[in-house]
Amino acid sequence: MSEKFLSLEGVEKRFPIAGKDDYVAVTDVDLEIKENEIISIIGHSGCGKSTLLNMISGLDAQSEGAIILENKHIDGPGPERAVVFQNHSLLPWLTVYNNIEMAVKKVMPELDSKELRERVEKFISMVNLEHARDKLPDEISGGMKQRVGIARALSIKPKVLLMDEPFGALDSLTRANLQEHLMRIQQNVKNTVVIITHDIDEAVLLSDRVIMMTNGPDATIGEILEVNLDRPRNRVELQHDPEYIRCREAILSFLYEKFAKDDE
């Protein structure tokens, strides 16, 4: 298991603005992510955290620097870096089953029809959605949709799971429920996960490390926080855990003292 699983080296993203200097969204990002590590990237809106994720996914190309996954430069999107989008991005004309099936079919064309069905069903049950197997996305709740999104992303056996504010659009109870799902899945199947979030509790609860971004323009990594909490983690018990409190406070102080943003 190489320490250098996924690395970002001197990554910068500029957006051209007509008649003016380029807007530098993020700059000088150096980061190494270990295999099976869960990291969160947290920061105020406009800190370029989504831009960073889009560059790792390949949906956006970096202007400078390199992103390397298992010794290979990332050049464009691909299924080994599955994305869970904030708005789930399920195809509304396909059922839960068909949405996942479409992805598995494309990425694993070698499966015969029985293996294909078993694989799709395995991931549907991984997120406890057997009962919604044949429902259309419009017929299920937002939280369930996001669970399908996670199942779809995991079903194609990605090396890295990228989650762009995956639970941002959900109410806090549903969000907690999905965090539990994610932690439970992670207990059983190890994945390397990068989560973009603006929720401090979510960051601490889920991650091994929390990457804190400074404000844009020219945003970069401000601090990196190690979360030394054993798994499985229990959100209720953690409320009084000194390590949890320390992590929370570190992020709070970073976001609201060192890099406070007034215009929000």
Place this chain on the structure above:
Amino acid sequence: MNKELLKRVFLPMVVLVLIIQVWIGIATTIEDFPTPGDTYVAAFGGVNSEGDEIIGVLSDPFYIENQDDKGLYWQVIESLKRVFAGFSLAILIGVPFGLMLGMSKTAQYAFDPFIQIFKPISPLAWLPLLLYIFQDINMTAISTIFVTSIWPIIINTALGVKSVSEDYMNVAKVLRFTPLEKILNIILPVSVPFIFTGMRLSLGIAWLVIVAAEMLTGGIGIGFWIWDEYNNLNYHNIIIGIILVGLIGYLLDLAMGMMANHFDYTKKGRA
């Protein structure tokens, strides 16, 4: 019977009575203008206001006297055949062309001005040119329909492609879909409702065009029949023809609408 249904039946009846009153008004003002009663007799047979026994044009629509004298059914069928030939051709070429315009900015910039120019050209303006090219009634009618009804299909298909959300395209990118897989798995399902809207408009235009085209090309067809009845001084039949054209157009639109709903994913699962 509930109140809503009563309104839906009763109110159109009131309007029908009004229309017939206006018709009677016109018939009494204009000399020899057919009255509603005589028109009914001309359609379904009976004795008209002058006491003549008449066989209605709709009592035996299937007769074939000779090559130039066929019943209304055959006239309508000929027209429908031409409409569907031209319309099918318009779909066959319009949908792929629209997909291309929607997917490629370059294609859009290149073709858009010409689409805007060709779109408003009346079928009657095309007709002489096409008649000169083909020297054949059928080909002229079909190509006129094609060239006037293809535009809504192209424009709506392109619109459908453009309405594909960035999110779905991102899914396609992550899964590394080929262009063909993108079209089949994502672009077409999103565009289908738009394509059907285009097809519905297009079929409406095609049905409008056929009547005008057949009047000029002659031969057989509902358009020609109406014009022929004018030349024969059978004014009743003109009105029958007009009502028939309207009813068939309405049925065509209804059928298209039902088909459109069937293929529209946004209307599935909610019914």
